[in-house]
Amino acid sequence: MDKQAIIDAMADLEEDELYDYMNEIMDNDGEGVQEALEACQEGMKIVGDRFEEGEYFVGDLIYAGEILTEATNIIKPALTGDGQEKYGKMILCTVKNDLHDIGKNIVRAMLEAGGFEVMDLGIDVDPQTIVDTAKNEGIKIIALSGVLTLAVDSMKDTIEAFKAAGMRDDVKIIVGGAPVTETVCASVGADEWALSPQKTVSVCQAWAS
Template sequence: MLDLKRITELVGELEEEQLLEVLADFTKASPSADEAATVVQACQEGMTIIGDRFSEGEYFIGDLVFGGELLTNTIKVLKPFLGESDSTISGKILLGTVAGDLHDIGKNIFRGMAEAAGFEVVDIGIDAPIQAFVDMAKEVEPQIIGMSGVLTLALDAMKDTTKALKAAGIDSKIIIGGNPVTQEACEDIGADAFTTNAAQGVKICQGWV
């Protein structure tokens, strides 16, 4: 039986080799999409450990970057099992980390899971200016716009970006995600939904399309 707690610990300890060995054994059994999603969630919990250790001064920027790469590799391994997608695109999502925030781990996890679910994802990266969201939304006409942020100041950037998008006449659904996001913040920002869990976020998007 898969030890999800062990997976969380391996991510938190940045034990890439051991983690990939566990994942290799896991995928040999052809897991279901739900089973694969629970592993991604366990990895997300491991990223919380990394974030906490960074805040406490135990880990450094290099460790955060390595953790992000570790998660990216994990998503690549699990992507074939996260959901069957064919040539039909479920919908289009414009995604980015808002201005003033340089974190991309949560964004990348969400992108990987959304792509596995059949979405076309246009990722404009980190520290994305308000105008970048507006311009790209006009260009690609996404059904959904996802804004990510880890820092508390990201909430103001999300609110300003949402106002600019609506002022530009863009009527895409807006979902926000990240540690500081709450129902109260979602309402203040003017977003349609919020999530702190990538799998849940993808389900919300699927409900919209």
């Protein structure tokens, strides 16, 4: 597997080339799948830089998003775990005012491979919807994704909504996405944070056990 070639294919929006690399990995029994995923994300960072520098436009971001989603779909069967659902249900979504879902979808694929039944509530999800779903379905693990700086406020609002419903002590909440740090985790009042999908899976598995 040529990591740099994958980074370049993603950054240059070379769709067919990128899919060929992903298919090669699947032909080799998934060898190097984690590295390939990291390479795609590095390529995506370059896409973001090019957008900031004015070289790429919003249309390119949308296209980049579609390409990365499809690339992830190709390698999904090779991601960690045996895919046996043994940890029960959890909620995952992108918080209010944020429409980014590529990272969330990668995290979802990893959580499913790691044994969870993931209730994916989608993007731009209102805090009350998350609280109501947790209540109605009896769900104890909530994962909140956000990519915009603005998403941090929505994460906080969501956790406040759990407090207002008297449910904060009944659930474990993990936050993740580009603006999330340890400081953000503490300031929004979450239990844990992660950037890597692998850490997300191990934290949630520990909570579920």
